[in-house]
Amino acid sequence: MIKAIVTGHSSGLGAALAQTLLARGISVLGLSRRANPALHASGLTQHAIDLSEAGALEGWLAGSDLADFVKDADTALLINNAGQLQPVAPCGAQGPALIAAAIQLNLSAPLLLANAFVAATARCSGRRIVHISSGAARSPYAGWSVYGATKAGLDQHARAVALDGIPGLRIASLAPGVVDTPMQGEVRASDPAHFPQLARFAALKRDGQLSAPTDVAHRLVEHLLGEHFGEWVDGDLRNLPAA
Ligand SMILES: NC(=O)c1ccc[n+]([C@@H]2O[C@H](COP(=O)([O-])OP(=O)(O)OC[C@H]3O[C@@H](n4cnc5c(N)ncnc54)[C@H](OP(=O)(O)O)[C@@H]3O)[C@@H](O)[C@H]2O)c1
Numbered sequence: 289m290i291k292a293i294v295t296g297h298s299s300g301l302g303a304a305l306a307q308t309l310l311a312r313g314i315s316v317l318g319l320s321r322r323a324n325p326a327l328h329a330s331g332l333t334q335h336a337i338d339l340s341e342a343g344a345l346e347g348w349l350a351g352s353d354l355a356d357f358v359k360d361a362d363t364a365l366l367i368n369n370a371g372q373l374q375p376v377a378p379c380g381a382q383g384p385a386l387i388a389a390a391i392q393l394n395l396s397a398p399l400l401l402a403n404a405f406v407a408a409t410a411r412c413s414g415r416r417i418v419h420i421s422s423g424a425a426r427s428p429y430a431g432w433s434v435y436g437a438t439k440a441g442l443d444q445h446a447r448a449v450a451l452d453g454i455p456g457l458r459i460a461s462l463a464p465g466v467v468d469t470p471m472q473g474e475v476r477a478s479d480p481a482h483f484p485q486l487a488r489f490a491a492l493k494r495d496g497q498l499s500a501p502t503d504v505a506h507r508l509v510e511h512l513l514g515e516h517f518g519e520w521v522d523g524d525l526r527n528l529p530a531a
Pocket residue numbers: 295296297298299300301302303319320321322323337338339340341368369370371372393420421422423463464465466467468469470471472
């Protein structure tokens with residue numbers, strides 16, 4: 289039996305990932321602040337949690353929900369997808385609370401979950417972790433210094449964990465491309481004085497160049513379940529084999 293933990297399953301790419309996994313008969317434990325009312329399938333467990341709140345995830349992980357969810361899985365998956373773009377501003381003009389929340393949500397939570405997941409899945413024959421990274425981890429964007437730093441942290445975490453020699457574990461940190469989600473709406477709503485690339489992202493939407501979340505989710509799930517997963521630890525999903 290395959291079971292998957294998906295953060296940020298209430299919207300955008302995470303919602304499409306949860307839908308894709310459930311359609312394949314894979315049970316999903318979704319972690320977001322909001323529930324996803326569109327996912328009616330059996331096999332879905334939802335837990336409301338603010339992953340940007342210091343202490344909230346540690347408190348949840350101190351309980352048994354995660355271990356209980358994976359205890360009958362042969363293969364367990366962790367998709368660290370939840371993320372926030374804010375603060376979008378140059379250094380010196382970023383809200384301190386937004387910096388702290390972004391680091392907690394985009395970086396601390398995936399690392400805490402990965403650590404707990406590895407500990408809880410020792411008896412699974414297969415276990416796979418994917419961090420949803422970003423092109424901003426590898427190319428700097430003015431205005432996105434916090435976001436890019438958190439995503440670069442995910443990449444380096446995956447590279448190091450891949451060297452830990454953990455039995456049965458494969459890990460990758462993958463950029464999904466430019467996906468037509470609420471986060472892209474937020475990109476286009478940025479103050480152009482704070483985000484000089486705004487016009488380029490607006491043009492991508494106008495020219496129909498954004499990927500559909502369902503297409504990206506199908507490709508990611510195929511790759512995650514495929515034989516090559518983990519061979520490219522810090523790749524771009526668009527350049528990887530699907531399976
Ligand atoms: N869209 C793109 O073009 C693109 C490109 C590169 C990378 N990414 C990455 O892809 C991932 C998914 O992004 P998306 O575009 O699908 O964004 P989205 O539509 O804004 O969805 C973000 C998800 O994260 C969850 N989330 C946000 N803050 C949270 C919090 N404090 N606690 C718990 N969950 C929280 C949201 O759920 P709640 O609001 O219910 O909490 C939501 O389900 C992110 O890591 C993003 O950085 C996206």
